[in-house]
Amino acid sequence: MTTIGLRERKKRKTRIALIDAALDLFLTQGYDITTVDQVAAAVDVSPRTFFRYFASKEEVALSTCRDGQEIFLRALCSRPGEESPYQAVTQAMRVTLAALREGDPDDAQRLAKVRRLIDATPSLAAGLMCMINKGDRQLTEEVARRRGTDTDDLRTQFVVSILNTLLRVCFEHGSPDLAPLSERMERILAIAEECLRPGWDR
């Protein structure tokens, strides 16, 4: 049986509706001149309610990315413990892309929209970057665990930063489409392996 009731279903529906309305308005009019009121009105909801779903205008724009990030972080945590930090991260990246390819097409669609939006909106690009780096703490713990150090270890922090770099380069300037994104990622990883000494992440 589905344990979720009508209330929960409604909540998810308005959340999605807010995201979609916001994305469409942002893309057609521009992010900056679109007001929260307009987004709320498009979904027939009070502005106050908007802020109960999203803490800020930026959050609604980037929520899809955040969801993707969480998929990635979960994938990362469930990688086998023998994998080195680099292996675990790259595999988790591949898993995330695969999940996206096989999941709800609407989600992929939304992600494509967000990507177009971010490319047209510098402040959102900055926000996305910050978001990626927010995952640092979890990433740091995961790397520290795999390297057998604590999170203060300078080398661990260095490894984390490099991995973060890979994540950023792969995902920040991508095409909206999934296949080229995947290809781009593999090229980046090849470059990384050319540049880094074997065992650098151990």
Place this chain on the structure above:
Amino acid sequence: MTTIGLRERKKRKTRIALIDAALDLFLTQGYDITTVDQVAAAVDVSPRTFFRYFASKEEVALSTCRDGQEIFLRALCSRPGEESPYQAVTQAMRVTLAALREGDPDDAQRLAKVRRLIDATPSLAAGLMCMINKGDRQLTEEVARRRGTDTDDLRTQFVVSILNTLLRVCFEHGSPDLAPLSERMERILAIAEECLRPGWDR
């Protein structure tokens, strides 16, 4: 002769005064609850005038860092052309730290305050990171020039990201003091050289 007139001097003075007042208020009360009006009042200036000097509350908080960044970027551009991207960046970092050590002690003092402030204020930490990455375009051009590629080159972008990583790791979690900062930087660079293959940035 000094070519700057009274007007220019006054402008610089209020700018500095605004920065110092803002930093002190932010540190004593907290960044978030301090209003622009308070900062303006502390310098006996209208709030409107504040916004003629700084585009935002964040800008006044991070202005000292931005100044430092500009010193760094100028130092980078004037490095000899034979240096590899990595050499040029690391030397520019050292030059920047040296300039700070030998420059106006007030500036170093301000920088220390900013650091304490950033450590206590996540949103500013995010802002700082974004600022650092804003320097990317210039950094990318410099790296592309030294590698003899154009700025779209994937490997160039990778090199830029790694260098950016170094910058971040060195400057973001530092002690307020200058000497330990310098030492930390050297340790990070040593780690980087352990991890990266010779010639990785060529």
Place this chain on the structure above:
DNA sequence: TAACTTATGTCACCTCATGACAGATGACAA
């Protein structure tokens, strides 16, 4: 149905940020 929990709307309020306009002040030439 009754009692509860929770989502929502309304209202009020604050801060950030910007445009328009007028007055004050420094810069500069005659």
Place this chain on the structure above:
DNA sequence: TTGTCATCTGTCATGAGGTGACATAAGTTA
């Protein structure tokens, strides 16, 4: 010194982002 000009500044008005308080409506559970 004086007059003109550019520019800095203050005042006022406006709009958007964001939040707290409280009542109400709706879903949930007994």
